[in-house]
Structure formats: structure tokens, C-alpha cells
Amino acid sequence: MTTEESTTVPLRLGTRRSKLAMAQSGLVARAVEQITGRPVELVEITTYGDTSREHLAQIGGTGVFVTALRDALLSGEVDFAVHSLKDLPTKQPDDLVLAAVPKREDPRDVLIARDGLTFAELPDGARVGTGSPRRMAQLNAWAKSLHKRIETVPIRGNVDTRIGFVRDGELDAVVLAAAGLSRLGRIGEVTEFISTDTVLPAPGQGALAVECAASRADLAAALAELDDPHTRAAVTAERTLLAELEAGCSAPVGALADLHADGTGSTTVNELRLRGVVGTTDGSTLVQLSTTGPVPASHDAAVALGRELAAEMLAKGAAGLMGERAL
Numbered sequence: 572m573t574t575e576e577s578t579t580v581p582l583r584l585g586t587r588r589s590k591l592a593m594a595q596s597g598l599v600a601r602a603v604e605q606i607t608g609r610p611v612e613l614v615e616i617t618t619y620g621d622t623s624r625e626h627l628a629q630i631g632g633t634g635v636f637v638t639a640l641r642d643a644l645l646s647g648e649v650d651f652a653v654h655s656l657k658d659l660p661t662k663q664p665d666d667l668v669l670a671a672v673p674k675r676e677d678p679r680d681v682l683i684a685r686d687g688l689t690f691a692e693l694p695d696g697a698r699v700g701t702g703s704p705r706r707m708a709q710l711n712a713w714a715k716s717l718h719k720r721i722e723t724v725p726i727r728g729n730v731d732t733r734i735g736f737v738r739d740g741e742l743d744a745v746v747l748a749a750a751g752l753s754r755l756g757r758i759g760e761v762t763e764f765i766s767t768d769t770v771l772p773a774p775g776q777g778a779l780a781v782e783c784a785a786s787r788a789d790l791a792a793a794l795a796e797l798d799d800p801h802t803r804a805a806v807t808a809e810r811t812l813l814a815e816l817e818a819g820c821s822a823p824v825g826a827l828a829d830l831h832a833d834g835t836g837s838t839t840v841n842e843l844r845l846r847g848v849v850g851t852t853d854g855s856t857l858v859q860l861s862t863t864g865p866v867p868a869s870h871d872a873a874v875a876l877g878r879e880l881a882a883e884m885l886a887k888g889a890a891g892l893m894g895e896r897a898l
Contacts, residue, residue: 579609579610580609581609581610581611581612582603582609582610582611582612582650582790583611583612583648583650583651584596584599584603584611584612584613584614584649584651584652584653585614585616585640585643585644585648585652585653586614586615586616586652586653587615587616587617587636587640588616589729590729590755591730591751591754591755592653592655593613593615594754595655595754595779596613596653597613598754598779599673599779599797600613602673602797603793603794603797606793606796606797607793614648616639616643616649636655636658637652637654637658637660640782641664641667641782644667644784645666645784650783650787650790651670651781651782651783651787651790651794652781652782652783653779653780653781653782654779654782655775655778656672656775656778656779656780656806657773657774657775657776659775659780659810661811661813661814662814665785666784666785667782667783667784668782668783668785668791669780669781669782670783670790670791670794670795670798671780671794671797671798672778672779672780672781672798672803672806673778673779673797673798673802674801675750675777675799675805676750676753676777676778677749677764677777678748678749678750678767678772678778678827679749679765679766679770679772679777680706680746680747680748680749680765680770680776681747681748681752681761681763681764682744682745682746682761682762682763682765683734683737683744683747683761683762684737684743684762684763685737685740685743687762688743688744688762689762689763690710690713690714690717690744690763691717693719693743695720696721697722697743697744698721698722698741698742698743699721699723699724699742699743699744699745699746700723700724700726700736700737700742700744700745700746701723701725701726701745701746702725702726702727703746703773704822704823704852705771705773705822705823705848706746706770707852707853707854708848708849708850708851708853708854708857709769709771709825709848709850709854709857710723710770710854711723711852711853711854712850712854712855712857713769713770713854714854715854715855723852726742730747730751730752730755730757733747734747744762746765748772748773748777749764749777750776767827767829767846770825771826771846771848772825772827773826774809774810774812774813774824774825774826775809776827778802778806781794781797800867801830801867803870803873804828804843804868804870804872804873805829805830805843805873806828807870807873807874807877808826808828808843808845808868808874808876808877809826809827809828809845809877810877811873811876811881812824812826812845812877812878812880812884813877815877815878815881815882815885816849816881816884816885816889816893817890818849818893822849822893823851823852823892823893824847824848824849825847825848825849826845826846826848827845827846828843828844828845828846828873828876829844830842830843830844830866831844841865841866842863842865842866843863843864843866843868843873843876844861845861845862845863845877845880846859846861847859847860847861847880847881847884849884849889849893850892851892856892858884858887858889858892860880860883860884860887861880862876862879862880862883863876864876
């Protein structure tokens with residue numbers, strides 16, 4: 572291939588077909604075009620998670636949205652792929668490389684409720700839709716702390732479908748990820764941003780993963796310019812916690828690593844704090860702990876932080892609360 576051809580031949584970006592996946596991939600595509608000077612075309616891939624109508628907890632969650640994309644990478648059908656990082660299995664295949672983790676969007680969960688209600692304003696017995704056991708566990712625990720009862724209703728579908736359950740009066744509220752709504756330009760429909768002190772997000776929530784074949788060292792190096800080291804350190808700690816708990820993507824595990832001051836009175840952000848939670852879906856029992864490490868965090872330091880917190884949570888009985896354990 573000549574130099575001229577190498578700058579005009581499009582790079583093929585593998586993406587799921589949903590509106591959200593296409594929006595996320597479009598953001599990355601434009602950034603890659605600026606970095607490489609090459610056009611990027613989106614190649615739509617249908618995954619098992621997109622076609623199955625079963626709830627994620629039933630089909631296992633782990634890898635159902637990424638396997639087809641990874642197969643397309645390894646076959647050469649696409650040059651690189653963009654995933655929601657929370658969908659990635661924690662074990663990275665040797666023949667693929669996580670070339671970039673761009674700067675994270677808002678990791679919080681949000682509530683979209685009828686009549687503009689907040690969670691505290693929902694009536695007793697309100698029906699709240701979510702397909703996530705993690706959210707179910709923490710939402711039920713939150714309701715108990717407010718001395719009210721909610722019914723968590725398992726739902727699936729894209730953002731339009733989920734919000735439609737509220738618009739049609741089938742549900743009183745749904746809980747979604749802030750990042751997805753932001754990327755779709757629909758953040759104005761949120762009735763409450765849920766504090767991470769109340770509900771911890773899924774490990775990696777709000778972050779994207781840019782993946783390519785390990786054999787494409789030149790492409791991996793170019794994509795690495797999109798990497799945000801603080802985001803990568805944070806999600807490495809979160810995903811290590813998930814892996815050490817031997818929990819899959821659909822287990823009721825929440826985790827968030829964030830930068831904060833060390834509490835000595837200094838306003839300088841100098842610690843990486845990792846918080847984790849595991850609970851029963853009815854909210855009756857939660858194990859929630861945190862630990863901190865220094866900033867900047869290397870890969871090894873982030874891994875150590877995740878392992879440390881997982882060991883503490885397992886010692887507190889986390890294994891018995893997860894239901895599903897990844898093999």
C-alpha cells in the first residue's frame with residue numbers, strides 16, 4: 572500500500588447497532604480521524620446480547636455484547652472496535668489489546684420518573700425498572716433507608732424502550748446510566764442524578780474501551796493517543812475488584828474509583844479511592860467497603876488496590892451475596 576493509499580483507505584470501526592453504541596463509536600471515530608488523518612467508517616455488528624430477549628442475569632451478561640465484535644477484529648473484518656467498558660469480560664485475550672480508555676463520562680446512575688419525581692418522592696410500592704441486579708440491590712436498600720417499599724421490575728431494551736415504560740405509565744421510574752443519556756443528548760430527561768454515595772455504578776460505567784488486534788502495533792500506538800491515564804487507572808482498579816470477586820458483569824457488584832483529597836486538610840487531589848459494594852437483590856444485606864491508594868496510580872498499583880478491597884469484601888462475606896460467580 573502506498574503512503575497516499577494508506578491515508579485515504581478508511582479504517583473500519585466495529586460497533587454494535589444500537590443508537591447509543593453508534594453515538595459512542597461516532598465520537599471515537601471523529602477523534603481517530605483527527606489523530607490518523609484517515610477516514611473512519613462504522614461497521615455495524617450484531618451481538619448475541621442484542622438479539623436475545625432474555626434478561627442479562629439469565630444469559631450470564633459476561634461477553635454477550637462483545638464476542639461478535641472481537642470475532643470481527645480477529646477475522647480482519649474490522650480494524651478496531653469500541654465497547655462500553657462495563658460490558659468487557661475482565662480477562663483480556665492475548666491476541667487483542669485494549670489500546671485506549673478515553674476520558675470517562677459521568678459514571679453515575681440516574682432516575683427518570685413520572686411527573687418529575689425524585690426517588691424519595693416516589694410513592695410506596697412504586698414500580699422501578701432496571702435490568703441490573705446491582706441496581707436492584709442498592710435501590711431496594713435505599714428504599715428501606717427511606718422506610719418505603721419499591722418493586723424493582725427487570726427490563727431490557729434500548730433507551731427509548733426503557734423510558735417508554737415510564738411515558739406509557741407501565742412503570743413509575745427507570746434507572747439508567749448518565750453517560751449513555753449524555754452521549755445521546757437526552758440528559759435533560761433525568762429527574763434525579765443518583766449520588767455515588769447512595770448507589771455505586773457498575774465497574775467501568777461511563778468509560779469506553781477501544782480495542783484492536785495485538786498484531787496491529789502501529790494502529791494500537793495511534794489509538795493510544797486517546798487514552799486517559801486517570802480513567803485507565805480507575806477502571807483497572809474497579810475491574811480487578813470484579814475479577815477477584817470472581818463475579819460476572821451481571822452480578823450485583825458496584826465499584827467506583829475516583830480521585831479525591833486525602834482528608835488532611837489539603838485541597839490537592841492526591842489519592843485514588845476505590846469503593847465497592849455487593850448485595851442481595853432485595854437490598855436486605857449489603858457489604859460496602861472502600862480503600863485508597865496514591866496518585867498517580869500505576870497499572871500495578873491500581874491492580875493492587877482492587878485486590879486489596881476484594882480480599883476485605885470476601886472476608887466480610889461478599890461471596891455469599893453474589894448469586895452468580897464467574898468461572
